[in-house]
Structures are given as structure tokens and as C-alpha cells.
């Protein structure tokens with residue numbers, strides 16, 4: 001009996017410690033782009049828990065990429081429906097595995113971000129500017145999570161590439177934040193991989209962006225919380241979702257109108273240095289607010305500082 005009991009304990013432990021997941025397949029308008037094609041998949045399916053680490057960008061740090069990194073770039077029209085498919089291991093779907101696509105304990109939100117890049121196969125992922133294009137958090141009425149819906153849909157989540165963004169190469173970062181151990185920090189488990197896209201068509205809108213790391217904090221209400229209670233709300237971490245019809249982006253100005261924006265110096269004494277941005281005003285489209293922003297919050301006339309997310313306000 002002892003031996004049996006310890007075997008049970010071992011299995012329970014092993015299940016909780018390896019019940020992880022990897023985003024490993026992309027579909028464009030329903031067309032399968034092939035297993036692991038065009039995705040920087042890691043050698044290990046474990047999570048990132050330090051939200052300040054570079055590992056949260058594309059998960060190539062403590063869980064190194066399978067090498068060589070895919071040279072495939074997935075062609076995706078702006079406005080297309082893109083599906084991201086997750087499974088417990090890189091072996092793909094396994095109906096005999098109760099933790100595929102992810103263990104049901106790993107409740108939390110699912111999100112998708114884009115960052116425009118010079119080349120989708122470039123190895124550097126630091127310093128990129130990301131915008132969120134989709135999120136699925138908590139449905140308060142039945143306390144169901146994005147992860148519950150992902151499991152019900154056999155590991156697949158589907159979202160739309162915004163039709164108004166510029167054509168070009170992008171990294172698509174799809175992320176799950178599992179909250180089963182999130183009552184202290186570090187505790188929330190971040191799972192993410194980046195897929196390599198070439199977006200065609202599109203428009204000329206430049207969404208407001210955030211940085212990774214930087215978009216999340218260990219004290220965010222959506223990162224550090226106890227989910228083992230009835231929640232009346234859940235604040236999905238990161239910026240609000242960019243929408244072509246919404247206010248979280250800016251339409252690129254025409255050359256003639258952008259030249260009319262002038263940076264006026266403030267009425268501060270002449271001795272104040274013009275390089276001290278906090279003493280001046282911010283030109284059209286410049287940043288004027290946000291969690292880690294320390295510069296001037298006054299916009300040059302006639303622009304007003306317009307809230308876009310907790311991380312970014314802009315003179316419009």
C-alpha cells in the first residue's frame with residue numbers, strides 16, 4: 001500500500017509540474033500552415049513566471065528555441081482570420097492525454113499581439129513595439145476563462161488580423177497566462193510563442209504600442225490574484241485591444257498635415273534646458289503619458305493628451 005500511495009503522489013506531482021503547453025500551429029482563413037512551420041517553438045513546454053524578463057517576449061530564453069529557428073514566413077492578408085493551435089507537447093494533439101492541449105487547472109486569459117519587424121526571421125526580439133489584437137479573459141456570468149474555451153476548441157483560438165495596419169513583416173505573439181498559482185508573485189505562468197508573418201494588403205494605421213518586458217507588472221490585478229473565489233471582474237493584463245475603428249491607434253498623417261505640427265517651448269525661464277522634455281510641450285503624435293513615462297504631459301496647441309491605455313497616452 002505504501003508503494004501504491006507514493007506512486008499516486010508521484011503521478012500527481014509529475015502531472016502538475018509538466019502540465020504545460022506550446023503554441024505550435026497556425027491556420028490562415030482556415031488553411032493549415034503546417035506543424036511548427038513559421039513558429040519559434042521552444043525545446044521545453046514550461047512557463048515563464050518573471051514578467052520583467054526578456055523571456056516573456058518570445059520564450060527563447062530559459063526554454064531555448066528548437067534550432068534551427070523556422071525559416072518559414074506565413075503569408076497572411078490583413079483582415080484574415082488567423083487560428084493559433086496549442087498542445088501540451090510538440091508531439092501535437094493527443095486525445096489520450098488529459099493535459100492536452102493544456103491541463104484544465106491552468107485557467108486564465110488568452111491573448112494575441114503583433115509587432116512589426118524589419119524581417120520576420122530576424123533573431124532579435126528585444127526592443128519591439130507590440131500591440132494587442134485579441135484577448136479572451138473571464139466570462140463573469142459563468143466564471144469561465146479563455147483557457148476553458150481554448151480547451152473546448154481542442155487547443156485552437158481564432159482572431160482577426162486588423163485590416164487597417166500596414167503591410168509588412170510581423171511577429172505574432174500568442175499568449176496564455178495560467179493563474180492556478182497566481183495568488184503570490186511570481187506565480188502566474190506565462191506561456192507564449194511567436195509566429196513569423198508577412199501581412200499583405202492592409203492600410204496605414206499605426207497602433208499605439210507597448211514593450212515586452214514592460215507591458216506587465218508583478219502587481220497587476222490580472223497577474224497576482226486568487227482565482228479560487230467567485231470573481232466579479234478580471235482585468236486582463238497589458239494594453240487594450242487595438243481596433244481599426246477605435247481610438248487606440250492613429251492614422252498616419254499626410255505629409256502636408258504633419259508639417260503643421262510645431263513644438264512650442266514652454267514659458268519656463270530661458271535657462272531651462274530644451275532637452276528636458278518635462279519642461280516643454282509634446283508635438284502631435286508624441287507620447288504624453290503612461291505608467292513608466294516621465295516626460296512632459298502638456299501637448300502643443302491645439303493637440304490634447306489622449307488616453308489610449310494605462311501604458312500610453314498620445315497628443316492628438
Ligand SMILES: *[C@@H]1O[C@H](CO)[C@@H](O)[C@H](O)[C@H]1NC(C)=O
Nearest residue numbers: 221222225231233234235236
Ligand atoms: C476588479 O475591479 C476592481 C475595481 O476596478 C479592481 O480594483 C480589481 O483589481 C479588479 N480585479 C481584478 C481581478 O482584476
Ligand SMILES: [Cu+2]
Nearest residue numbers: 017018019020
Ligand atoms: Cu503547467
